[in-house]
Amino acid sequence: MKYYLLVVLVLSIVISYFMPKSFAQAQGEDLKGRITISGAWALYPMAVKWADEFQKVYPDIKIDVSAGGAGKGITDALSEAVDLGMVSRDINPVEIQKGIWTLAVAKDAVVATVNANNPVLKDILAKGISKGIFQKIFISGDVKTWGQVVEGNNTDTINVYTRSDACGAAETWAKYLHKTQEDLTGIGVYGDPGVANAVKKDKSAIGFNNINFAYDVNTGLPVPGIMVVPIDINGDGIIDNGENFYQNLPTLMKAIAQGKYPSPPARELYIVSKGKPQRKEVLAFLHWMLTDGQKFVPENGFINVSQKRINEDLEKIGKE
Numbered sequence: 387m388k389y390y391l392l393v394v395l396v397l398s399i400v401i402s403y404f405m406p407k408s409f410a411q412a413q414g415e416d417l418k419g420r421i422t423i424s425g426a427w428a429l430y431p432m433a434v435k436w437a438d439e440f441q442k443v444y445p446d447i448k449i450d451v452s453a454g455g456a457g458k459g460i461t462d463a464l465s466e467a468v469d470l471g472m473v474s475r476d477i478n479p480v481e482i483q484k485g486i487w488t489l490a491v492a493k494d495a496v497v498a499t500v501n502a503n504n505p506v507l508k509d510i511l512a513k514g515i516s517k518g519i520f521q522k523i524f525i526s527g528d529v530k531t532w533g534q535v536v537e538g539n540n541t542d543t544i545n546v547y548t549r550s551d552a553c554g555a556a557e558t559w560a561k562y563l564h565k566t567q568e569d570l571t572g573i574g575v576y577g578d579p580g581v582a583n584a585v586k587k588d589k590s591a592i593g594f595n596n597i598n599f600a601y602d603v604n605t606g607l608p609v610p611g612i613m614v615v616p617i618d619i620n621g622d623g624i625i626d627n628g629e630n631f632y633q634n635l636p637t638l639m640k641a642i643a644q645g646k647y648p649s650p651p652a653r654e655l656y657i658v659s660k661g662k663p664q665r666k667e668v669l670a671f672l673h674w675m676l677t678d679g680q681k682f683v684p685e686n687g688f689i690n691v692s693q694k695r696i697n698e699d700l701e702k703i704g705k706e
Contacts, residue, residue: 497632502613506540
């Protein structure tokens, strides 16, 4: 019996010695320091959750997360005002030339939103709005009334809200309409919460939001006072079964994951820095984000990136 226990003990020691350690463990158990993150409103709720959970594992790490738009995330990262930037749009070639280093950490989407008391809401939910009509609302301004949207008699003027800050949501929505953020018309409002609040207060409003500001993550339902506009993807004037996935956040997330929701406005979300980070606590956090941290993604209203993409990004970080 003693011999058996001795063998088990020896085997346990040998196995634990040769088992691969986590990246953080390989960097040392004494992880400490401060990590600063700023940028996209879209990624902000997820980054806050990741920061909270990572600090539970490594209490000597302090992570500060602030929002301000994807443009701020890029600017702060390039100027090294922060360790990491959050970006919710494609990285452009100029930014890459300046040294931006990226990891794709999650996926989400931008959705069009209207007031829950919109005068033609029933028709909007049944017919949806096509890309062509969205272009005439947000770009050319040729569609000015809600009656024009649903081919009815309503003469209420459409009040268009867009973003005043350089942000991924506006750039992504504009890209869906084959334009850039600068081409979007409407009343400029700062931040995702600002647009959501503007739409809530105006029954004739239309805007766009990242899905985590259009839906309540806790209930899975649209934020009170807001309705998410179905996109008439095939342009046939009706929301059929293949396009009807907006009633709650889980069904929309599933549609995004399956590629049923257009891309854009579905998109990947990025963590960026100026060159590959060198501090071990930052690298450990990034590695954890793409491994253990991925389990928090769906429960917070985001979609996991593919395992292939995760593996590619882990290689960029450097596995031990």
